[in-house]
Amino acid sequence: MANFAIMGFGTVGSGVAEVLRMNGAAIAGKLGEPLQLKYILDVRDLSGTPYAGVAVKDFSILENDPGLDVVVESIGGAKVALDFTRRALLAGKHVVTSNKELVATHGKELLAIAREKNVNYLFEASVGGGIPVLRPLFQCLAGNQIQEVVGILNGTTNYILTRMVKGGIPFDEALKEAQAKGYAEANPAADVEGLDAGRKICILSDLAWGREVLPSDISTQGITAIDLQDVAIASGAGYRIKLLGRAMKLADGRQTAFVAPHLVSESCPIATVDDVFNAIMIRGNAVGDVMFYGRGAGDLPTASAVVGDIMDALEHRAKRRELGWSQPAELIQLETELPLYWYLRGELTPPAGCEVLSGKAVIVGPVPGAEAKALARRVGADTLLPVLR
Amino acid sequence: MANFAIMGFGTVGSGVAEVLRMNGAAIAGKLGEPLQLKYILDVRDLSGTPYAGVAVKDFSILENDPGLDVVVESIGGAKVALDFTRRALLAGKHVVTSNKELVATHGKELLAIAREKNVNYLFEASVGGGIPVLRPLFQCLAGNQIQEVVGILNGTTNYILTRMVKGGIPFDEALKEAQAKGYAEANPAADVEGLDAGRKICILSDLAWGREVLPSDISTQGITAIDLQDVAIASGAGYRIKLLGRAMKLADGRQTAFVAPHLVSESCPIATVDDVFNAIMIRGNAVGDVMFYGRGAGDLPTASAVVGDIMDALEHRAKRRELGWSQPAELIQLETELPLYWYLRGELTPPAGCEVLSGKAVIVGPVPGAEAKALARRVGADTLLPVLR
Secondary structure, eight states, X not given: OEEEEEEOOSHHHHHHHHHHHHHHHHHHHHHTSOEEEEEEEOSSOOTTSTTGGGEESOHHHHHTOTTOOEEEEOOOSSSHHXXXXXXXXXXXXXXXXXXXXXXXXXXXXXXXXXXXXXXXXXXXXXXXXXXXXXXXXXXXXXXXXXXXXXXXXXXHHHHHHHHXXXXXXXXXXXXXXXXXXXXXXXXXXXXXXXXXXXXXXXXXXXXXXXXXXXXXXXXXXXXXXXXXXXXXXXXXXXXXXXXXXXXXXXXXXXXXXXXXXXXXXXXXXXXXXXXXXXXXXXXXXXXXXXXXXXXXXXXXXXXXXXXXXXXXXXXXXXSOOOOOOEEEOOBOOTTTTOEEEEEEEESOOOOTTXXXXXXXXXXXXXXXXXXXXXXXXXXXXXXXXXXXX | OEEEEEEOOSHHHHHHHHHHXXXXXXXHHHHTSOEEEEEEEOSSOOTTSXXXXXXXXXXXXXXTOTTOOEEEEOOOSSSHHHHHHHHHHXXXXXXXXXXXXXHHHHHHHHHHHHHHXXXXXXXXXXXXXXXXXXXXXXXITTTSOEEEEEEEOOHHHHHHHHHHHXXXXXXXXXXHHHHHTTSSOSSOHHHHTSHHXXXXXXXHHHHHHSEEOOGGGSEEOOSTTOOHHHHHHHHHTTEEEEEEEEEEEOTTSOEEEEEEXXXXXXXXXXXXXXXXXXXEEEEETTTEEEEEEEEOOOHHHHHHHHHHHHHHHHHTSSSOOOOOOEEEOOBOOTTTTOEEEEEEEESOOOXXXXXXXXXXXXXXXXXXXXXXXXHHHHHTEEEEEEEEO
């Protein structure tokens, strides 16, 4: 018999309980022992629900129970969640989470505690919801030197962009639709300004190269300024506009990570990933490009990843998963040095050697961002976006 | 220091040596110890090559070296490879392979020996080349009940179909092109008749549901009979023709697995996977649909998966990966009971309730295969293909 607790009984926490209800017998069969939900820690009153019998309000009950094996942290944020995660790890519990903010900002410290206490701190659900991507990255592709990780990491903004591209409606209207469907929150800032995608590309970068990249250190541009003009020009020229998180390691060892709307060539499989779906492409020096696709959010998909991690933590009770990252990476910023292709639009004079998309839009490159910016000024372009092809 | 040997120094075996040469330092960093290629067992003479110093011709040298940790079996086939794999496992070596024929036909026995000797028998490279798919299936998605696994599992046939669809050239010509490019072998039977895809869908099915499905027990239809008429009709109606391996578990517990050319709706992400790329879609009852995409063959991509498995085996030296499948599954055959959508083409009278693709092609369903066959006869259709949408 293995026991676990859920801290924070919102969308993800209740999804985990539901997956256990649906698949408990099969999970026990695979684990070789039953998996029991022993506690639910939540500020809300769960009396009158099927979970009344396991509801608790005091974290120290979890902390002090020597029979508790795994704690699921689905509280969110980096305050209470940080405190409880630290204490749970220090108490020798394995911790599993979907909390990208906490992993991106405090993952290094928490993984160091986990190592010291020989327990697992696992967070597959923090990137791509239910899509297996972190474990494939650090395990299946371990024989590779990773060169680039790029993807659609936020379903809300991908839904909005899909509606803008396919429905021809402006950003504000698409956002309202997403809110009506429950895909976007009342305060959509973390999604539409790219912060959520930023946390995720930091975690991917941390795992790909083993050095810390903090969300506060990277350039993050959202989709609020996307113009229907650019959408139309891109579509007409065989490109789609997608919000991408992107991380690269250059030949000289320096790294970059950023979030920005990109023009993506339709020949790239990421371009056709629409609606709330996510897709993450990883380029390794042996494997080439591999891509992972699926629903990046939602209660059951995210819970699927959490439950997979619970089972993995239990299978690695004796010898923890080796996982962690060290000192900060040496970052360069997109704006200055990175040689990329760039989309320029405005009342411009096409520069020599560019690809002309329309009378007032061109693609240039590969050139460093600083050069592209100067060129944009020189030829009179007022819109500048990176291009993935 | 960890030691490994390569048995069979062909495309995959030499790819493994090359990946170690490229990435050895990074691999040692992740493993916490250097990984050394101690032996290459091959019938060929390697003197005069950089590998002369580790070349051996006698398997018993590997078998009797207590300092040898892992053996890579890249011999292929199920004769010598079976004998050497058995003996290596019995000698307490971990074995890693890309040999789908051996895993599909003798995996159950070999995994049972591995369990008895507490060693790992790992085969990520046997399906999808370098694409991480088996480990995500049995580990990341372990909290799910898997409902369906379907995919483009053979790059050679996907290349040929892509050329037929996009280039409008007949099968024979596309095959010759594939052979000229080195994508198809001189004797292309295993690819174009679907045997290779059949072995892979059996392995996926074994892992998804834990019960053995043998290649000889499943229906396997290749692409030799695909007609340019069907290619044109499908393209015009928003479908693509793809050779799919497909395995399902029905609500009543029975399973099916088969390989057949399908009409795939363009709204399904598998439809746009072209050329030599592979893509595998897995449907779980919690996660929904997730898809894995990349190069399904080639020396370095396949070696990437082999090296990942070597590292995983070494990390699970003390406690092996729990992996295996048991008694044969209760199978139903595609032809009889499975309710699917079907494409019918011929000088036919469209049956009631069908979707009309053109004057002489329709889609019906979902109906069991036996019914679709009877219907095809009744309305005068001479072509019948399953549909994925």
